[in-house]
Amino acid sequence: MKNKRKQFKRTIISVLTAAVLLTGMSFSATTSADYDDVRPTGVSMTVKKKTVKKGMHFELYARVSPYNADDDSLVWSIVKGKNLLRFEDYDRDGDEQEFIALKKGTAKVCCQIRGTNKKAYTTVVIKKASSKGTIKRKGPKTRTIAVGNDFDLEVRKSSGVKNKNLKWSIKNTSVVRFDDYDRYGDDVEFRAVSTGKTKITCKNKKTGKSVTFTVKVVNRNNRYYYDD
Numbered sequence: 001m002k003n004k005r006k007q008f009k010r011t012i013i014s015v016l017t018a019a020v021l022l023t024g025m026s027f028s029a030t031t032s033a034d035y036d037d038v039r040p041t042g043v044s045m046t047v048k049k050k051t052v053k054k055g056m057h058f059e060l061y062a063r064v065s066p067y068n069a070d071d072d073s074l075v076w077s078i079v080k081g082k083n084l085l086r087f088e089d090y091d092r093d094g095d096e097q098e099f100i101a102l103k104k105g106t107a108k109v110c111c112q113i114r115g116t117n118k119k120a121y122t123t124v125v126i127k128k129a130s131s132k133g134t135i136k137r138k139g140p141k142t143r144t145i146a147v148g149n150d151f152d153l154e155v156r157k158s159s160g161v162k163n164k165n166l167k168w169s170i171k172n173t174s175v176v177r178f179d180d181y182d183r184y185g186d187d188v189e190f191r192a193v194s195t196g197k198t199k200i201t202c203k204n205k206k207t208g209k210s211v212t213f214t215v216k217v218v219n220r221n222n223r224y225y226y227d228d
Contacts, residue, residue, distance in 0.1 A: 038070055039073055040074070040118075041065055041066065042064065042065040042118060043112070045060065045061070045111060045121065046062070047060070049125065050124050052101045052126055052127070054128055055101060056100070058098070059096055060097055060109055061096045062096070072094065075093060075111075075112055076111050077109070078107060078110075079108050079109070081108065081124075082107075084101070084103045084104075084107040084126055085109075085126065097109075097111075101124070102126075105126055106124070106125050106126070107123075107124045108122070108124070133204050134158045134209065135157045137156075138153075138154040139154065141212075142215075143215050143216070145176075145192040145215060145217055145218070146217070146219070147193070147194060147219060148220070150179050150190070151189070152188065153168075153187075153190065153202070153213050157204075161204060162206075163186060165205045165206045166184055166202055166203070166205075167183055167202070167203055168201065168202050170199075171198050171200070171201075172199075174194060174196070175192070175196035176190050176215055176217065177193055179191045195217050195218055196216075197214065197216050198215055199213065200212070200214075
């Protein structure tokens with residue numbers, strides 16, 4: 001009789017243990033699945049208005065609520081000014097999108113929770129690109145470099161300036177030379193070959209405007225040299 005009771009208790013304990021384990025596994029799987037598939041209940045844009053210039057590439061961002069919701073449920077569209085800007089690629093999902101400004105004007109971009117009427121908007125104001133062709137010196141006017149060192153010089157250009165129109169020249173090529181065959185662009189590399197001083201100029205061939213750098217080349221043991 002005692003043996004039968006013991007056997008019965010073991011059976012009951014085994015059944016209860018299995019039930020608890022199965023319940024726990026089911027709860028864990030359900031919780032994980034529920035967490036991974038949280039559908040957003042709200043959406044908002046990080047900015048209500050964005051100003052860009054024609055030709056610019058730019059991004060817009062959206063926020064979902066709750067914070068752990070799946071942003072794949074978001075879909076983007078251009079609801080106004082479809083001829084003024086376009087998507088960077090064919091992707092329309094997610095919490096961020098890249099665009100290209102095509103023409104001057106005002107456009108409106110919408111981010112919507114798919115299958116709902118919940119939407120958020122950003123107004124995009126596209127301005128005319130600068131046509132002044134301005135270039136400005138980036139960094140100090142005078143640079144001190146040690147013999148044998150490579151260095152680069154850079155200019156800031158307005159959005160209407162093309163790299164092919166920016167030509168660099170060196171007054172004294174016995175002091176500094178180009179590091180490669182590239183002579184055009186807003187950023188060019190040079191090499192200091194002997195001690196001395198020279199001027200390096202970047203000129204916009206289209207407008208005639210230019211900026212000039214002064215480069216001093218010194219021996220390596222000179223404690224005032226600038227190591228780029």
